[in-house]
Amino acid sequence: MYTSTSNKSPLKFFLLVFALAIPLWVIEPMVKVKGLPLDLPITDLIGTFIPLIAACILVYKEEGHGGVKKLLKRVFDFSRIKPKIWYLPLIFLMPIIYLLIYGVMQLFRLPLPVGVEIPFLNNALIFAIIFIGATGEEVGWSGYAVDALQERWSALTTAIMVGLVWAILHYPSIIQQGHDLIWIAWATLGLVGMRILIIWLYNNTGKSVSACIIFHSLANIGRILFPKDQTHNPLVDYPDIHYSIIAIAAVTVIFLWGSKTLARYRYRYT
Numbered sequence: 146m147y148t149s150t151s152n153k154s155p156l157k158f159f160l161l162v163f164a165l166a167i168p169l170w171v172i173e174p175m176v177k178v179k180g181l182p183l184d185l186p187i188t189d190l191i192g193t194f195i196p197l198i199a200a201c202i203l204v205y206k207e208e209g210h211g212g213v214k215k216l217l218k219r220v221f222d223f224s225r226i227k228p229k230i231w232y233l234p235l236i237f238l239m240p241i242i243y244l245l246i247y248g249v250m251q252l253f254r255l256p257l258p259v260g261v262e263i264p265f266l267n268n269a270l271i272f273a274i275i276f277i278g279a280t281g282e283e284v285g286w287s288g289y290a291v292d293a294l295q296e297r298w299s300a301l302t303t304a305i306m307v308g309l310v311w312a313i314l315h316y317p318s319i320i321q322q323g324h325d326l327i328w329i330a331w332a333t334l335g336l337v338g339m340r341i342l343i344i345w346l347y348n349n350t351g352k353s354v355s356a357c358i359i360f361h362s363l364a365n366i367g368r369i370l371f372p373k374d375q376t377h378n379p380l381v382d383y384p385d386i387h388y389s390i391i392a393i394a395a396v397t398v399i400f401l402w403g404s405k406t407l408a409r410y411r412y413r414y415t
Contacts, residue, residue, distance in 0.1 A: 152207045153293035159310050161199040162285070166192060170317040189318045193278035196285020204289065219288050220280055220358065225351030235346060235359050238394070243367045246390050250379055253386075258374040272366055279361035286311065286340075287347050287357040295348075301404035304344045308337030328384050335388030338395035339364065341407070345398045348408040 169188040176187055204212040226232065250257055286307055294303040312333040319329055343357050350356040371380050380387045403409045 153289065154203070155290045155293045155306075158199055158203055158285070158290050158293075161202065162195055162310070162314070165195045165199060166314055169195075173317055173321060186318050186321060189315075190274070190278060192314065194281035195314075196283075196289075197281040198285075200285040200289035216284065216288055219354040220284060221355060222353050223355045225353035226356055227351055228349075231346065231350045231356070235350075235356055236363065238342070239360065239364045239367050242390060242394055243371055246380070246387055247372070249386050249390065250383060255379070255383060255386075256377055257379055258372045258377045271369060272362075275365045275369075276358065276362045279358045279365065283343075283354055283357040283361055287343065288354045291344060291347060292352065299405045300344055300348055300407040301341065301399060304341040304407075305337055307344075308340030309333070311340060312336040331384035331388045335384070335391045338388070338392040341395040342391075342398060345402060345407040348406060349402075 169192050173186050173188040200216060201213050204216050208215075247257075290307055291303055294306060298306070315332065315336065316329060319332060324332075343360055346356050346360055347353065368380055373379065398407060401411050403411065
């Protein structure tokens with residue numbers, strides 16, 4: 146079991162993540178690659194591996210090759226998910242959230258794509274890339290930083306700290322895509338909300354990094370499959386609806402499972 150956290154430094158991890166990200170931010174405006182998922186800059190896709198790289202560097206310094214090997218094994222730590230019922234939110238929560246987002250947009254009669262076809266098979270390679278990218282992020286965020294932070298702070302505080310760092314790392318590409326400060330504020334709210342949901346699942350699945358990877362992957366896949374066309378991209382066009390519903394889901398989790406651990410269900414029978 147990979148449980149030692151006493152020698153881990155979340156601060157060093159965050160600083161190293163930013164140090165590794167800065168060169169990508171510098172070259173980002175100079176590199177243009179069309180046709181990437183969600184129209185992301187290529188540097189964003191490369192950047193998904195920065196948390197993994199930072200975690201491996203620090204674990205190697207702290208514990209050597211053995212520690213890095215244990216860290217990487219957590220990519221496939223499905224055995225930690227003892228209550229199998231947690232596969233339900235892992236798999237279905239984000240699709241439900243996207244359905245709610247679409248439903249609210251319909252309710253407000255906002256302009257939406259019509260007759261959009263979703264080419265599942267054509268996206269198979271993209272899905273694999275998304276899973277690999279989620280792995281690169283979650284091995285660092287969940288596999289390295291979260292446990293060390295939760296030794297010092299509550300689960301909610303941990304989620305907010307990681308979520309804010311995660312959001313700030315997205316700011317350069319958000320700005321490059323032409324979004325304003327209000328859009329950035331909504332995105333920050335949404336990313337903090339997403340991190341609350343991820344840590345909630347992490348703490349309730351035996352601290353499984355695999356669970357975080359699955360959830361993170363499905364969230365990104367859902368963004369790709371969400372109806373859009375050449376005129377309308379609703380998740381981008383209406384960030385207030387998109388990110389506020391994610392935030393509402395996070396607040397619901399905090400209310401029901403408590404801010405201290407996000408793992409003590411309020412209405413559990415005793």
